[in-house]
Amino acid sequence: MMLKKTLSVLVISIIFCSTLFFVSSVNGTNNETYDKLSIFSQAFTLIKKNYVDEKKVSTKDLVYNAIRGMLESLDPHSSFMTPEMFKEMQIETKGKFGGIGIQISILDGQLTVISPLDDTPAARAGIKELDKIVAIDGKSTRGMTLNEAVSLMRGQKGTKVVLTIVREGEKEPLVFPLIRDIIVIKSVKHTVFDDVGYIRISQFQEDTASELDNALKDLKEKKIIGLVLDLRNNPGGLLNMASEVADRFLDKGKLIVYTEERDHKKTMPPFKSKIKPLIPKDLPIVVLVNSGTASASEIVSGALRDWKRAIIMGTRTFGKGSVQTVIPLKDGSAMRLTTALYYTPKGTLIQEKGITPDIEVKQIVLEEKKEYFPVPREEDLERHIKNKLEEKKDEKEKKEEKKKEENVLSFMGRKISPKTDYQLRRAIDLIKGIRIAQSLK
Numbered sequence: 003m004m005l006k007k008t009l010s011v012l013v014i015s016i017i018f019c020s021t022l023f024f025v026s027s028v029n030g031t032n033n034e035t036y037d038k039l040s041i042f043s044q045a046f047t048l049i050k051k052n053y054v055d056e057k058k059v060s061t062k063d064l065v066y067n068a069i070r071g072m073l074e075s076l077d078p079h080s081s082f083m084t085p086e087m088f089k090e091m092q093i094e095t096k097g098k099f100g101g102i103g104i105q106i107s108i109l110d111g112q113l114t115v116i117s118p119l120d121d122t123p124a125a126r127a128g129i130k131e132l133d134k135i136v137a138i139d140g141k142s143t144r145g146m147t148l149n150e151a152v153s154l155m156r157g158q159k160g161t162k163v164v165l166t167i168v169r170e171g172e173k174e175p176l177v178f179p180l181i182r183d184i185i186v187i188k189s190v191k192h193t194v195f196d197d198v199g200y201i202r203i204s205q206f207q208e209d210t211a212s213e214l215d216n217a218l219k220d221l222k223e224k225k226i227i228g229l230v231l232d233l234r235n236n237p238g239g240l241l242n243m244a245s246e247v248a249d250r251f252l253d254k255g256k257l258i259v260y261t262e263e264r265d266h267k268k269t270m271p272p273f274k275s276k277i278k279p280l281i282p283k284d285l286p287i288v289v290l291v292n293s294g295t296a297s298a299s300e301i302v303s304g305a306l307r308d309w310k311r312a313i314i315m316g317t318r319t320f321g322k323g324s325v326q327t328v329i330p331l332k333d334g335s336a337m338r339l340t341t342a343l344y345y346t347p348k349g350t351l352i353q354e355k356g357i358t359p360d361i362e363v364k365q366i367v368l369e370e371k372k373e374y375f376p377v378p379r380e381e382d383l384e385r386h387i388k389n390k391l392e393e394k395k396d397e398k399e400k401k402e403e404k405k406k407e408e409n410v411l412s413f414m415g416r417k418i419s420p421k422t423d424y425q426l427r428r429a430i431d432l433i434k435g436i437r438i439a440q441s442l443k
Contacts, residue, residue: 042068069337077340077387078380079326085334087149090156095240097187097207101156102163102180104129106148112136113143113151115167119187123180129167136175137166157182189239192217195420198430199226202418203247206239206298211246218250218280228286228433230426231302232418234316238297241325241344245273248305250280251287251312258305261325261342270342286436287312288429291359296320296380303357304346314359315429321380323353324387340387354381354389361432366424 046064053059070082083091093099103122104115115133118125135143138154155163165178190213191202199221203210221229238244241259248258252275260272289303289312300319306312325342343353380386420427 066335073337073339077324079322079324079338080340081338083328083336083338086153088328088330088334088336090149090152091328091336095207097189097209099156099185100159100161100182101185102165102182103185104155106135106151108148113146113148119185122185123183124178127178127180129165129178130169132170133176134168135165136168139164140166159184188213190214190217192221193418194221194224194226195230195426195430196434197225197227198433199224199229200232200418200426201229202232203236203299205236206241206243206247208240208243210239210243211250214247214250215280222281226285227437228288229281230288230290230429230433231306231312232290232426233295233299233303234290234292234425235294236296236299237294238299238322241298241301242273244298244301248302249275249277251306252279252309253283254278256305256309257347259301259344259346261344263342284440286433288432289314290425290429291316291319291357292365292425293317293320293356295357297322300352300357301344301346304350304352307357307360308347308350313361313432314357315361315363315432316359316425317362317364318358319352319356321352321354321356321389323351323380323389343387351389353387356380361428363425363428 046068049064050059050061066082066084073080073082102124103119104124105117105119107114107116113135115124115129115131115135117131118129135151137143138151141154143151155165157163159182161182163180163182165180167176167178169176187205187207189203189205189207189210191204193200201214201217201221203214245258252258254275254277256275258273258275260268261270262268263270287306289306291299291303291314295303295316296319300322303312303314303319307314323343323345324340325344326338327341329337329339331337343351345351418426420430
């Protein structure tokens with residue numbers, strides 16, 4: 003017991019000394035910072051020594067939670083990742099992992115299937131969108147976070163996981179024993195509707211640019227008359243991949259996006275297009291966006307609009323104009339820290355206000371039964387970074403604007419078709435109209 007107390011005191015001393023070094027190295031002789039860090043050290047010591055449940059106050063837990071608290075108090079996108087979470091994030095950006103192949107979210111407090119991915123264990127077993135996952139390997143999902151659920155469902159190829167599901171119309175829960183497989187997430191899908199090319203980018207991951215190259219090559223061979231680039235419900239991803247996607251449509255040397263850090267510093271070089279466009283300059287492009295279009299997908303939309311290379315159609319985008327830098331820590335954990343704001347080529351700050359489409363088209367239900375769920379924008383998130391370039395509006399004015407806006411998000415897991423997708427139908431009609439106008443010149 004004595005040894006344990008000695009170790010605790012030693013750890014606390016190390017933390018305290020580290021904070022003193024941090025103060026000295028960053029702020030010189032800043033007495034105020036020193037005083038506040040000494041309060042932190044005092045609180046750490048008291049919690050470690052006196053909290054009733056010793057199991058909850060391990061040094062690692064206290065330090066992790068302190069870092070987590072610091073980051074989460076800044077803005078909605080700064081966060082702390084444990085070593086396990088950091089590894090998970092790295093896997094996700096590669097688009098390849100062991101699992102069962104479903105997209106999930108928490109709707110009305112329940113873990114819900116958004117969409118099973120094609121040709122995966124989940125799809126083959128018959129799991130459907132809107133299925134409620136109530137248990138994973140017998141463990142209730144009530145109160146479970148998305149990260150916890152994902153961690154339980156992912157694993158090595160060939161291993162087993164059992165999902166218990168509640169489905170509308172079924173009297174009893176359904177039990178699905180699934181064998182995990184290697185899941186490859188393709189971020190780019192393409193097809194042709196009425197001679198108009200259609201490309202859907204679901205997120206920006208490491209191989210998005212190469213997937214887009216293959217899609218554009220295939221569509222060019224089919225002699226399309228125009229292109230719909232669907233970025234609806236695209237939450238973003240890798241900044242460099244967004245730049246490379248925009249690069250495929252712009253003339254060489256065009257500015258795509260630039261960032262400003264604290265005090266308007268520009269230490270990160272601006273992103274510019276490096277190659278010639280992969281499709282003809284006179285080929286009409288319509289970019290579809292909605293309230294789920296965020297971050298990297300807003301960069302692409304903003305660049306194509308600023309250079310008048312595409313018409314933006316849909317509803318106002320999410321408005322996440324901040325850049326997060328992932329900073330690994332020495333024990334394998336990491337910080338995701340907001341370090342800059344990004345601007346479109348013409349100097350527009352997207353943060354909080356989003357991108358207003360050139361042509362506003364709200365989604366209209368074209369099926370008898372279609373499910374929606376509300377989606378907040380950046381401006382709705384607590385502690386979001388304010389857009390200082392925008393005029394301040396009073397709360398009453400904001401509420402009135404909110405009433406007029408679409409605030410629903412259709413499930414994009416469904417098979418896309420202009421017969422059931424009103425926004426897509428309008429985009430195709432617009433391209434056809436542009437082509438007719440071009441032929442009359």
